[in-house]
C-alpha cells in the first residue's frame with residue numbers, strides 16, 4: 001500500500017488485526033526484511049511494516065535523522081488511526097525505536113530490539129559513513145551493497161544457505177541512492193541511547209544472532225544490562241544467525257516474537 005503524508009510518499013504493508021506490531025527495517029533494507037515474520041504472525045496480531053523514508057518505494061526528501069524516521073512512523077500510525085503499538089526494529093530499526101521512546105513514549109506498548117545496539121558511532125565508524133556516502137554518490141547502491149554484504153550474513157548461514165547472499169545483496173542494491181546517503185548521515189549523527197534504555201518501562205525483548213559481527217551479542221548484552229526492571233527484559237540469542245537474523249533463521253525469530261507477544265497479555269497497557 002502507498003500513502004501520501006505531509007507531501008512525502010510512504011509504502012507499507014498492513015495485515016491482520018488485534019495488537020499492532022510495527023516492523024522497522026535496517027540499513028540499507030526495505031520492508032521486505034520482515035516479510036516472513038509478518039506472514040507468520042498476521043493471523044494473531046496486526047502487522048504494519050513501512051518502507052522508511054528514502055527506502056523501498058517511500059519517496060521523501062530530507063531531513064534524515066533517527067528523530068525524523070520516528071516521526072514518520074508515528075505519522076503513518078496516525079494516518080491508520082493506530083494507537084500504542086509494539087515496535088520491532090532490526091539494527092537501524094532499533095535505533096529508530098529508541099528515538100520513538102524519546103519522542104513518543106505514549107505510542108509504545110513494547111519493544112523488540114533485534115541485532116541492534118545502544119551506542120553511538122565511534123570516530124572510525126563515522127569516517128566509514130563518510131566513505132560510504134562517497135561510494136553511494138560515485139558508484140551507486142550496488143557498490144554500497146558489496147561493501148556491506150560480508151557483515152550482514154553470519155558465517156553459519158553462508159555455508160548452510162549460500163543463496164541467501166544474493167537475495168540480501170539484491171535487497172540492498174535496489175535502494176535509492178538518496179535514501180542511502182540520507183540514512184548514512186542519520187546513522188553517523190545518532191546519539192548514544194543507553195540513557196534512553198534506562199528509562200524504558202514497557203516489556204522489551206532483545207534478540208541477536210549468535211554470529212552477528214556488526215552488532216554482536218556483547219552489544220545486545222549491554223542493552224540488556226541498561227534496561228531497568230520495569231522493562232521485564234530478556235534476551236534470546238538466535239543460534240547460527242548473523243546480522244539479518246530474521247532472514248537467516250526466520251522460524252526461530254518468529255518463535256521468539258510469538259512467545260514475547262504472548263507475555264504482553266500479562267502486562268496490561
Ligand code: MLT
Pocket residue numbers: 025026027028090091092093187214
Ligand atoms: C543496519 O543493519 O541497520 C546497519 O548495520 C546499522 C549500522 O550500520 O549501524
